[in-house]
Amino acid sequence: MKEILDFLKLLKKNNNREWFSEHKNEFKALQLEAKSFYDQVRQGLEEEDEIDNFKLFRIYRDVRFSKDKTPYNPHFAGSFSRKTNRLRGGYYLRIRPGESFLAGGFWAPNKEDLFRIRKEFEFGDEEIRSILSEENFKKYFNGELVGDELKTAPKGFQKDDPAIDLIRKKGFVAVRKFSDKQVLDTNFLNEVKDSFLALRPYFDYMSEVLTTDLNGASLID
Numbered sequence: 001m002k003e004i005l006d007f008l009k010l011l012k013k014n015n016n017r018e019w020f021s022e023h024k025n026e027f028k029a030l031q032l033e034a035k036s037f038y039d040q041v042r043q044g045l046e047e048e049d050e051i052d053n054f055k056l057f058r059i060y061r062d063v064r065f066s067k068d069k070t071p072y073n074p075h076f077a078g079s080f081s082r083k084t085n086r087l088r089g090g091y092y093l094r095i096r097p098g099e100s101f102l103a104g105g106f107w108a109p110n111k112e113d114l115f116r117i118r119k120e121f122e123f124g125d126e127e128i129r130s131i132l133s134e135e136n137f138k139k140y141f142n143g144e145l146v147g148d149e150l151k152t153a154p155k156g157f158q159k160d161d162p163a164i165d166l167i168r169k170k171g172f173v174a175v176r177k178f179s180d181k182q183v184l185d186t187n188f189l190n191e192v193k194d195s196f197l198a199l200r201p202y203f204d205y206m207s208e209v210l211t212t213d214l215n216g217a218s219l220i221d
Helices: 002-013 017-022 024-046 111-123 126-132 135-141 180-184 188-197 200-210
Strands: 051-056 076-082 090-095 100-106 172-178
Touching: 002 024, 002 090, 002 180, 017 024, 024 051, 024 076, 024 090, 024 188, 100 180, 100 188, 100 200, 111 200, 126 135, 126 200, 135 172, 135 188, 172 180, 172 188, 180 188
Parallel strands: none
Antiparallel strands: 051 076, 076 090, 090 100, 100 172
């Protein structure tokens, strides 16, 4: 992992096509090493969950609509999606010098899912708060969900609802950041696995919410 971080640091300082072309063989070798690490993460996930797909994101940036025209992402990033429409939520891991993190949850739920989640919290927030206060969720994710929020209550919801702090959210994601020292630690892989495992009660709850109506009737065949 040290070689990966060292290369990414150099890429950040030399984020241009000329430098990258000169070091492309080195990049390809380290990309294989990163892919191997992500494969190990997937194997760990599959011991406890059903994973449908893994995607290692491209190093090349889409700069068409960005003020930042640097052509490369100085990081490796990958996502793991869960199988079938019964299992909701996804896992994400980024390795970047000084800015590594993993995350899991619902980044940008569609309009229907977002409304369903908000209605569930309006109906009752005891279960979700119990999950967020579990020992492992607090240990790895500080007992909180992060994401963009509305400044006030969404249309149709009350500003003084006891769950308004959750209802105002536009995404429901748990995030754990890692220092370079932690990434280089021999236990990093286990820390990633354990962090993702801590999300399971949350994913199980949200999967049930998103596959049933407020009366508990299934929405899937």
